[in-house]
Amino acid sequence: MLAADVLVAQNIGFGVIAVIMVVGALRVVTTSNIVHAALWLVTVLAGAAAQYVLLAAEFVAVTQVLVYIGAVMVLFLFGTMLTRARIGAEKDVNNKNWFMGVPIAVLLLATMLLALNDGFGDEKLPADPDTLVNTQMISDQIFGPYLLPFWALSFVLLAAVIGAIVLARRD
Amino acid sequence: MLVNQFLMLGAVLFCIGVYGVIARRNAVLVLMSIELILNSVNINLLAFALRNGSADGHTFALYVIAVAAAEVGVGLAMVLLVYRNRKSIALDDLAEMKG
Numbered sequence: 257m258l259a260a261d262v263l264v265a266q267n268i269g270f271g272v273i274a275v276i277m278v279v280g281a282l283r284v285v286t287t288s289n290i291v292h293a294a295l296w297l298v299t300v301l302a303g304a305a306a307q308y309v310l311l312a313a314e315f316v317a318v319t320q321v322l323v324y325i326g327a328v329m330v331l332f333l334f335g336t337m338l339t340r341a342r343i344g345a346e347k348d349v350n351n352k353n354w355f356m357g358v359p360i361a362v363l364l365l366a367t368m369l370l371a372l373n374d375g376f377g378d379e380k381l382p383a384d385p386d387t388l389v390n391t392q393m394i395s396d397q398i399f400g401p402y403l404l405p406f407w408a409l410s411f412v413l414l415a416a417v418i419g420a421i422v423l424a425r426r427d
Numbered sequence: 428m429l430v431n432q433f434l435m436l437g438a439v440l441f442c443i444g445v446y447g448v449i450a451r452r453n454a455v456l457v458l459m460s461i462e463l464i465l466n467s468v469n470i471n472l473l474a475f476a477l478r479n480g481s482a483d484g485h486t487f488a489l490y491v492i493a494v495a496a497a498e499v500g501v502g503l504a505m506v507l508l509v510y511r512n513r514k515s516i517a518l519d520d521l522a523e524m525k526g
Contacts, residue, residue: 265428274436281440281463283446290455297468299458300440304466308488311433311473316488320469323492326497328462335455335503341509349453351519357449369435376431379478383428387480397486409493416497423504427513 277303288349294332298425301325315391433474440467454506454516458499465495 280299287293302322308317398406440463447460469488476484510516 267432270428270432273495274432277436277437281443284451284454284459284463285443290453293456293459297462300463302468304470307433307436307470308473310428311470311477311490313473313476313485316469316473316485316492318488319492323496324462324466328496330460331499331503332455335458335506337522339455339516346453348517349454349456350450354450354452357446360449361442361446364445365438368438368442371430372434372438376429376434379430381428381430381433381474381477382480388474389480389482389485393482394485394489397482397490402490404488405490409490411494413497418499420500420504423501424507 266310270307273306273310277307288345288346290349291333293335294329297332298325298329300319301329310389315394315415430474432476433470437467437470437474440464440470452517452519454509454518455503456504457518458506461502462495462499465491 260374277300280296280303283296284293284300287296297329301320305317305320308314437523441497444463444467445464448457451457451460469491472491473489474484476482476488506516509521513520
């Protein structure tokens with residue numbers, strides 16, 4: 257690939273956001289302070305929203321910001337506060353044999369990168385604005401052919417709400 | 428932009444999440460690692476949606492986000508219940524079912 261192909265604004269944006277996301281994800285799984293892990297997770301989720309915008313998925317990006325950074329993060333911080341007496345670094349956040357995760361993750365990553373390189377190589381994403389997906393097409397999908405999964409998902413959310421209340425209430 | 432750069436970013440995030448699930452002992456941190464895995468799946472879905480010019484990937488990315496929200500709600504309720512009964516959320520303490 258030529259340098260002129262690499263140095264376009266989209267690719268530079270992708271690279272910067274990707275580095276931020278990977279560093280944030282590594283901090284999520286290595287830091288010993290749970291509140292810091294939650295805040296690094298916000299970085300990763302915001303970076304993911306930015307990547308969705310790069311992938312021309314603006315509706316999913318907005319949903320990501322609303323649901324993940326808004327609701328899920330508040331849930332995580334509540335869970336952290338309700339299950340720990342103090343805010344600060346903890347000693348035992350890792351398993352005794354945590355190092356077994358390193359070779360497993362590296363092997364998995366090597367396999368996936370080899371397979372992706374083999375399968376997609378230098379294939380480019382289409383840049384034609386006429387083929388992009390807009391929000392109307394998404395709603396036509398959700399309320400058309402994917403209506404049954406949508407109903408199932410509504411029941412999953414209802415069951416989750418009731419289940420969370422039943423589990424967490426004090427009798 | 429290449430297809431591969433997004434797929435590889437998804438793969439890296441997925442593997443970091445798998446490492447977190449294996450290495451972490453605290454239940455809240457394991458739930459956070461699962462969120463990383465679900466996000467990498469979403470990046471892949473949207474990359475393939477752009478590649479194929481179809482809205483299916485967007486639809487399923489939205490469904491994944493909704494299922495992840497439900498999963499975090501129930502998961503944290505369970506963590507809260509475990510904490511209330513044992514004053515600890517270390518996952519390797521929950522070993523009653525070991526023979």
